[in-house]
Amino acid sequence: MMWKKHQEPHRHDGGLKTESCASGSPQYFDLKERIHTRVIELMDMSVVATLDPERLKGEVTALIEQVLAQESALLNTREREQLVQEVQHEVLGYGPLESLLQDPTISDVLVNTAKQIYIERAGKLELTSKQFRNDTHLRKIIDKIVSAVGRRIDESSPMVDARLPDGSRVNAIIPPLAIDGPILSIRRFSRDLLHLRDLEKRKSVTPEIGELLRGIVLSRRNVLISGGTGSGKTTLLNVLSEFIPSSERVITIEDSAELQLRQDHVVRLETRPPNIEGKGEITQRELLRNSLRMRPDRIILGEVRGPEALDMLQAMNTGHDGSLTTIHASAARDALSRVETMVAMTGLNLPTKALRHYISSALNIIIQVARLSDGNRKIVSLQEIVGMEQDVITLQEIFCFEQTGIDKHGCVQGRFKATGVRPHFVDGFKALGIQLSPSLFDPFHVHEV
Known part of the structure; x- marks a missing residue:
């Protein structure tokens, strides 16, 4: 028996003998x-x-x-x-959240105070009937989650990022920053790792684009995946990592570990927040610098969001080809502007033209992903960085998705198509034994979805 010796359950006469305890009362x-x-x-x-x-x-x-x-x-x-x-x-477990976290069809759990819990299923938000007893109950669950990964949340540190044992990403924010009560957001990840064929079945990508993505990773191009919140950036990053040869040493760097790489030789690094005295913080930039001394074949940065952008570009420019990262941006051109802004955050005083040349020489591919109005995620643009024209980084689009309408069920209709431009980077594919279909870049080959 698992209960303490000399103790056993005892009868409670709490005055409920004739009072019904209906669920939710x-x-x-x-x-x-x-x-x-x-x-x-x-x-x-x-x-x-x-x-x-x-x-x-x-x-x-x-x-x-x-x-x-x-x-x-x-x-x-x-x-x-x-x-x-x-x-x-x-x-x-995690109280009222436990049954939601066990449902494989749910991708997000959003707790807007103790009395309101939303979920996202198939890209759509739904209000559930689940509730916490009160804010104190919700705080206990938040503390249980964050303490398991050595983090804390209190009035002196009212925001925290953490993760669940299954890799799901957690963010919590409490009063006084959250005015109406504690807020908890959980981004879940599939227990079953997605493969490229799964994205093809979901019509997030075509077999032709998938063929090119495989070649891009094998040929060690540096890739920046751009998109908005919940657009599928991390999912695509996980899928692309599938093509990294198992003979290579991969180092991942994240704020909150969520990548699910399939290789055996993977070193996972995670940032550390400051302690209660405001000391001991380890940033992505420090981890990135340290990783360069760990003999990486490839570096995967979960998301670039600050001064570490400079160190990432330096790594890409100094022999660490095949690196992958993500960024929050609504278009490929915006993604480059954000990288430029992040490098400026380091205080490095470089002329604009020199900085943009540095960016264009480090990055090779920008993949833009988006969540459409029907909740589906798609690769909406794949562009190659080809260099500079005066002070401007030159891009050429290889594939794109064009939305043509919405059917009676609210599903987005559109087509994937090649632009007819043959990218410069495919010239080296043949030497690596990477074969592409001759019609891959044919602009008249349209894939309707």
Whole structure:
């Protein structure tokens, strides 16, 4: 048994003998909190640590049922089963969020204070019936999540990024910054790793573009993936990493580890926030500089968002070809402007023309991704950086997606097509044994979706 010796569940005569505890009622929440508290008191943590997850789940369920049997609440069979499951989620998981996190069709869980939880499914937001008891309950779950990865959240540090054990990305913000109460955002990642063929089935990309993407990675081009929030940048980055040869040493650098690389030889680095005294912070820039001394074949930066842009460009320009990163931007040209702005954040006083030349010599490809109005994600543009014309970085688009309309079900209609431009970088494909279809860049070959 997993409860402490000399203790056993005892009967609670809390005045609920004749009072119904319908699901969602204040009495139901009181009962659940009382059972949860009693179960925690009875659990022997030294025994818990020795149990495997399945046995622990069974033992906790049995203990909850015994504690519940001592209560005088009026519950029907469905409510009783629901209560046992919800207390189990409180003890072993993340409370009201647990069932949502177990649903593979949900991509985002958005908690807008204790009484309002939205989810995103198939690109669309839905309001759920799930609720926390109050802000204190929500804070306990947030603390449980962030403490597991060595982070903290309090009034002196009211914002935090963290991750769940499955790699899902978490952001939390609490009062006084969040005016109405604690806010929690969870970006989930598929338990089953997506492959290029999965993106093709979802019509996010065509086989022709996929063929070119494979060649780009194998030929060690430096790639910048650009897009808005939730547009699929990290998903595409994971898919592209599939083509990195297993013989190469890959180093990943992220604010919150979420990449799911498939290779065996991967070194994962993650930033560290400052401690309660404001010391000990390790930034992406410091990790990037350190990674150059770790003999990387490729460096993957989860997202470039600050001064580390300069170090990334330096790495790309000094022999670390085949590097990949993402950036928040609405178009390829905007992505270059953002990189330029980030380099300026370092205080490096370079003439504009020299800086842009440095950027154009480091980056080879910009892939623009977007989430469309129907919730679907697509590669909407693939462009090559070909150099400079006076003070301007020159781009040429290779593939694009053109939206042509919306059908009666609200689904976006459009077509993928080549622009007819043959990129300069494919000239080296043949020497590497990378074969492309002769009609790959034919502008008359249109793929309707």
